[in-house]
Amino acid sequence: MENKTKIIVTMGPSIEKYEVLLSLVKEGARGFRINFSHGDPSQWYNYINNLKSVEKELSIPLGIIGDLQGPNIRIGQLINQINLKKDDIVQFFYGNKSETNDIPLPYEEFFKTVERGDVIQLADGAIQLIVLETSPKSFIAKTIAGGVITSRKSISIKDKDIEIPYVTEKDERDIEFACNNDFSHLMASFVESKDNIFQLKELLNKKCNKQLNILAKIETKRGVYNVEEILKVADGIVVARGDLGTHFPMETLPTIQKDLISKSIVQGKPSIVATQLLSSMLNSPIPTRSEIVDIYNAVQESANALMLTNETSIGNYPIDAVRWLKKVIIEAEKNSAIVYPVKPIENSLAHRFALGISEFSRQLNAKISVYTKSGLTAQNISLYRPYGIIYAGVPDMHTARKLSIIWGVEPYVLAADSYENGLEKIRKVLISEGKLSKGDTLIETYRFKEGEVHTIKLVTV
Template sequence: MKTIVTMGPSTGSKEVVKALAEAGTDGFRINFSHGSMEIWSEYVNYITDAERELGKPLSLIGDLQGPNPRIGDILIGEINFVPGEKIHFTFGTMSKNKEIPVPYREFFDIVKPGDTILMSDGAISLKILSVDEGEAVAAAETSGTISSRKSFAIKGKKLYLPYVTPHDIECLKFAASYNFSHIMASIVENQGNIAELRGITSKLFRDPPEIYSKIETEEGYNNLEKIINVSDGIVVARGDLGSHFPMEILPKVQKEIIRNSRKLGKPVVVATQLLSSMIESTTPTRSEVVDIYNAVLEGADALMLTNETAVGKHPVEAVSWLKKISKEAITIYKEDKALLEDSLFHRFAFGLTSLSESLRAKILVYTKSGLTGKIISAYRPEKGFFAGVPNVNIARKLALYWGASPAVIEAQSYDDGLLKLRELLRTDGIIKNGDILIETFRFKEGEMHSLRIFYVR
């Protein structure tokens, strides 16, 4: 089970990032909706420093804001309110008083009295009372705090914004300059969104990143299979899903997204409010433990912490608990394995994982593009697998795949890569006398292919 953390003020130091990596973090997410490029650059430096010091590939993940409507800047800092209190929305990019600035004229055209505005992953609910040109008044149905640039949703309605925004373009340029391995695409509602994004990343990046589609809306959920087919991975964005679906059916939505992603052989990440209590507490609640446990048993490839590490008081402890719970859940995780695609490549990977489990063997693979490792991961070998790759960019991409332990190995050939990978694992004490190894490399139809079985002495 892979672990992703979100960077923020609580993780904004070299020491904390290294501690998070040592605690078992596989990928670091930078939310491009918050902060500045100067701060993001510092985060990247902390992550790559930890990567070098620990000799452990760490995924660099950029999360785009997307066509996600957000309020403007509240210059007084934040607005606190209680149920029944009136809240004023005004048109503009900023407000100096206790008003919420909305930088979209269309908002005031489509919102009507009786509509509900949801914020903070659905935790804040505001009922519209009246609307005038450039102004709306709402009554708070919940207590809460609103600060600058927070996202919002109009329940049952949609603001139509361009999919890739100018802000996103600048963020992609930043990500390209640092060779980010992954981009999380927000509010993906159809396969065309991903085609548009890939067209941009293919021009900006020397080595285009993996694109993980965040399923956050009803339209995205309804187009789920089409989106999965054109994505490298999927994110179950439970916070925003909670603004578009009744809370009581969210477990069903999560299960369906995971099930369909697994059926199509794509990695799936479960995110948001996994350990919310640990923003303040040093230990999780029992319900959080059960939630994480069930996400693992449902088949998630990775779990992603958001506020727990971005602004929480105990980011390292949160990761430690996440790893502890998921490790326990994996001990009883079972899946009825079946061929995901009727191709020779998939039949080979399926047979390879079955053989490794029958022999209780460790799989070693050398892959120049990472594709062989990705296909093997889809069949979830019980002992995982070790993958030698030629550069750090491929290693960072593989780092989020289920069971993958990538290492950068410079090699003259596939055989040379496997030999060096075996020697590295022996030196690190991962391979021991008595172990059984299965070594292989890329599978290409029409070529002779070898699969070697070793008994380590």
Template sequence: MRLLKIIATVGPSNYDYNVIRKMIATGTDAFRINMSHGDQKQWEDFINLINKASNELGITVTKIADLEGPRVRLGNFDPIKIQQGQNLVLKYENSKVDGIPIDNRVFFSSIEQGDKVLIDDGKVSVEIETVEKDSAEVRVIEGDVLEPRKGVVIAGKEFDMPPITDKDVNDMKFIASKDFDYVMVSFVRNSKHIDIIRETLKKQGADNIGLLAKIETPSGVKNIDEISESADGIVVARGDLGMHFPLEVLPMIQKRIIESARKKLKPVILATEIFMSMVERPVPSRGEISDVYKALEEGVDGFLVTSETSIGKYPVQVIIWLSRVIQEAQKHIIPNKIDISDISEAKIAKGVVDLANDIGAEILSYATTIDMSRLISGFRPSKPIYTGAPSESIAKKLNIFWGVKPIIVGLSNNEEEGLNLTENYLKKEGIIGTGDTVIEAARSIDQNSFIVKVKQLL
């Protein structure tokens, strides 16, 4: 049984009910709607497709909204081919200068002669030669097709911009009106950024949505421990990180971010170029498969595929291959252990996992909140954590955690009743039976105590 989770991005390649249905049937645990692209009509269409397919299949699927955040982008223009050594003019889109438009004036107040500017995740790079108030002359270092609305980054620098934009606030109104389970927060620089987003959502009546902090900038890496403490989960956004740091140091940065999230027992998702070759090919590369093995060893909860499923030619095959590789990797790789000396309540969860692994027991939990299953998940048991959930909302939040298999059993009067409901469901489905050893764990409804018991089923 696959323990790591798969989050797929929606887009033109899966804007179809049959494709979404196949993606769920073959292993997609969650879908990401990237609010940097499309509009509310398209986003709502995807929500309806996901809900219809998941309900028809009877599979719990988590929905994640990804806020665009304070990003500088190219403006609108017809795609053009540029070549190495060519000179170009970049200009503020509202100025009357001829050139390639940039949508934010902060770009021109941030650049200096000699700066390297990366466009479209580094596919195109230019060097600044001269700077004016609303324009800059640049020399092309790496050429390719330059396309509109692509992201722009100054290597080694961060734009001095507010943590959320007017567009983000408007998008959060949409998020609050729909049944999203998580919001990915882009360009998180510190814990205050998370607090601002949480408060904004709360004002919209959406205070139960989980927040996943995307670590994409030097500030985010520097402040990763406080961000891990404040957020509900972490996303290692290797695309933007790769435009701020030398590529050769990215593996160590990835390792540090994952370790920080795991020490706080928060889910951590690895994103960008998981199976990037599958945008054009029906199979992943050997290097990509090795990358998945390494990430499993580091202890990620799952993977976020982006272009592979949103614009790639083989969105369903991406899910099939990723699920297949994860299941094989689990047979051979044990995630690195973590130190939890500063989280006393987590020691109970660690004891559950250690005992279950030692005696080969199944783990059952009942989630009065997501906490008990989150704590158990944080120690990466070798078997699934079958978790009874009182509601669909809690089940969907649990669905991105390592190994958690949420089961909606309904609201119970106490944790004992919840565990009994979960056990009875698993017996009925033939997942557990006579002679099996199970460890049952739950946190009390008042959150003041834990219940843990070991039993052999008769």
């Protein structure tokens, strides 16, 4: 059985081998996030080559997603990891690299902002220190909550903002890398306004000959307050629970998650729920009960996709994590009270048509096949959460990769000289792959345009 809520995983040393990637896709992973805050272009290039080979071997298009660092402050490079225990005293200094237990921090602004008594948060707030003493290019802090610190961990000052430009020089270089290496999506970190998205789009227009979808990571107070204007211009949002947990009291996260997902449904944009879905599986092949319940709830709230982070990048059980995620998603979809819009999201013909096709699919327990040049018809139908999988024939790989992380959509790259011809080709592929079983009903259709004779075919296998 197929899951409709999509699975995205984060690339990293634990899953870099070809065989592991192959297994992850067989288990259900469809989107692969490369976090540009870690690793380097030669490592990312190897990841992409392997992903493209897996795509070819399995004939399954995969979303290639670059996560921009954005205006996020991270410590520099540590030669050795540092194990901080409660009450340990540590020095932070202005610099890129450290060979001792002092922590390098390559941002002058940070030293101008930090004051005695401030709380320093590292690694999404898991590690906390209190500042004892400051000087222009260093400060000393005492550990409140300890942990292991490795290179390039994120760092912030509790309840203080440090101003740096939204698109950094590093982001510009990484955007160029994404454009030149067939990425389908960019995740924009720390988005706080629609202007941040416009800035990225402008840069993409200059640097890219293809259009990449922009997924806005909502992770700060301003991001949450401005999510409606952000949703209007972004192609989707990420509920980035890691950083949200450092900017809001943690007990408010369930409300924020629900609110962000329902706002994305209202605006017809996909949402992705990320971080700590299966944290216990970093070191165990079996998840906890509470993780299962969390995943189940996110599916029923109608998240478009769920995203694993360190469980797959550095975890010990990446394949088991994806297997569990899929198992729970299928269970949640089976017993579903999944939320979906019962009225058209906008009063356009495209949306009324998409709602109608979804309703048709629910009434007939039918699967759907569409031929779509831009992918939009499939994406619109997905918003209304039909009963069956939406098999989408598209003319090119870039569009297929974009659709691969959309709820319920299974893309196929098929050249066709007409919509009807495209639909015939999809049906042949579905039959040869055994995707249609005896008794299945299939709705075949394509985009509806006023003034044309339009065919909606019902096929019973």
